[in-house]
Amino acid sequence: MQLLVGALSLCAIFFLQACGAGTGKNKNIPDDPLAQLIPYWAEIIYTSNGVPAILSPPFLTTQNILADMGTGSCSSNTMEIIFRGSYNPENISDLILSGLTATGDFSGNSFTFTACMAPGSANVTITAYDKEGKAVRFPLAVSLNAMTSIRTMGFGHPRYPTTGFILGSAAGKQSGSHIHMDSFAAKPAVSTGNTGYTMEIGFVNSVHQTSP
Structure with missing residues (x-):
């Protein structure tokens, strides 16, 4: 009986040593090579009201950006947007951004694309x-x-930018005894929902004094 118990104890010790703690990984299943090829987002950066704004993934289906114009190296009618992320340079030979004209910079396992985007989608x-x-x-x-x-004006309206207003313009010139105004224009907005309501915005390019 003692010999049987001893034999069982030796078998139990051998079984524990053979198995060990384990890694939880099936060695018969190789690593997914695709995981080494997919790049990853890190952030999208732009400037809003003079302060850097950072978006981190996961991004929305349509990501809204309220950015300042003329930021970075962009012209006054475009906004600078920076895309950053990581990749595996040992398995990836190149990264190409499409949809915007951008300049790429690659350092180590990080990538940066800088684009100048006009307002729009x-x-x-x-x-x-x-x-x-x-x-x-x-x-x-x-x-x-x-x-x-x-x-x-009208941003946030459910029907923006078609809010149901009719726009028109008028140009003319008004003068007084000592001053005159050039290129005066007004744009009336007529409400389509409430009759009799209008709104006018006037613009004056310059005011000159005709005499001391």
């Missing part, structure tokens, strides 16, 4: 290419709706 895609020059089948993608941080 853009579907931005970053496609990775393997060492054989083949496109990886899971590109990064984000839909942007960019506008200036200065909002126009």
Whole structure:
């Protein structure tokens, strides 16, 4: 009986040593090579009211951006938007951004694309290419709706920018005994929901004094 118990104890010790703590990984299943090819988002950066604004993933289906115009190296009618992320340079030969004209910068395992975007919409895609020059089948993608941080009248209205107003313009010149105004214009907005209501906005380019 003692010999049987001893034999069972030896078998139990051998079984524990053979199995060990384990890693939880099935060695018969190889690593997914696709995981080494897919790049990853880190952030989208732009300037809003003079302060850097950072968006982190996961991004919305359509990501709204309220950015300042003329930021970075962009012209006065575009806004600078920076896309950052990471990738594996050992398996990826190139990254290409489409949807906007952008300049790429790659350092270590990080990438940065800098673009100048005009107000409006853009579907931005970053496609990775393997060492054989083949496109990886899971590109990064984000839909942007960019506008200036200065909002126009009617923004937020359910029917904006078609809010149901009729716009017109008139130009003329008014003068007094000592001053005159050039290029005076007014744009009346007539309400389509409440008759009899109008709104006018006037613009004056310059006011000159005709005599001391």
